[in-house]
Amino acid sequence: MTLFARRRPRSGPPPAAPGPAAAPEAAGPKGTVELHDERLPSCIRSVFFTTHIDGFWYAPDSECHAARARHDLRECARHTLSGYSVFELTAAQYAVNLAIARPLRPTGRFTAYGTARLTVDDADRDLAEEHLHRERSTELEQRDAHRRLVFLQRLLADSDLRLVWWIDQHPDRISDLPQLVKETKDLKPPRDSDHDVLRGEVVRFVDQLLTDMRTPQQREVFLRALTQALHTLGSTELQQTAATWLPTHLTDSGGDTT
Structure with a gap:
């Protein structure tokens, strides 16, 4: 009984991407940044999203890293939006938020994260x-x-x-x-893309075969072999049709029979 008594982890949806509240605490000062009306190109370089980002940053030192935070958030959003059309506004906004919700550069020295809103x-x-x-x-x-x-x-x-x-x-x-x-x-x-390639090859093969059979004797040998093959395959109707093409008497092959 104890063999199957081990507890398994509870299944469920993956944890949501951490937002500002889930970011680790830093020893140094924290700050906020805002990016408004940033025009970032879509998958069409001449067509832009208008991007609004509320960002946060923290660092262990006492310097102000607001410019660096703006740059990192802007470039992360730029890279993400380059794969979306402006007709995919909802999907693009979700992707950008997923990309910047987790701390960027989580090295313990400096990081930035935020949330974005897009318009077109x-x-x-x-x-x-x-x-x-x-x-x-x-x-x-x-x-x-x-x-x-x-x-x-x-x-x-x-x-x-x-x-x-x-x-x-x-x-x-x-x-x-x-x-x-x-x-x-x-x-x-x-070649017709919807056509059976094997069938086309067979048709061309038969055409070439008939072209190469220049004498009545050659045609008769082929028709007799074809009739026998159709009989073996059980194609009675085709066999009867091929049999009507055969001569009544065996054609002289042209060789010396004496």
């Missing part, structure tokens, strides 16, 4: 919206350009479509078509 001016919000619209427009333009290029690649890789397209686009340059065919002969059709 209308001008900064408007600028962020304009930047967002430009970014979306650029993405749409890039997608449209990509779709056009994929369409053109698919068209030029298909000999029939390429011929029709060239006649339609350049009816006065029919004589240049052989040069276009030469330049695009190695062009492959674009």
Whole structure:
């Protein structure tokens, strides 16, 4: 019974980040600092948060460290806010408070901590919206350009479509078509990201196989092997279809049977 009688620590939420009241006492004087209307850049460097910080500092000596405290708190907030958009005001304010609530530089000599409140001016919000619209427009333009290029690649890789397209686009340059065919002969059709890659490889393999079979004897050997494979796989309908392509009599292989 005593094997499982050990007490386990009680589970629960993690302790909250310590605020000014939770900071350790210092032997020297303590002071307060205030930062008002500090414009600190967001993830878009030309768009700013307006930051208000109530800070505290303490040190073991008798010197005034207010300027140092302001600098440390400002730089900590600046670093944190550089990862947030002004559209994420609540999350940004939480992150800054989490960063500066614990004493900065807790070395036993000097430290600073505080709480922050963020606002966003209308001008900064408007600028962020304009930047967002430009970014979306650029993405749409890039997608449209990509779709056009994929369409053109698919068209030029298909000999029939390429011929029709060239006649339609350049009816006065029919004589240049052989040069276009030469330049695009190695062009492959674009891969469809939603297409089964293995299936595409199999289709290309079969196309190449049929291209390489130049004699009736070769085709007959392939069709008989295919029919047998389909029979083994139990694909009755496909087997019957392949069987209709077989000649009635075995084709002469061309070799000497005597």
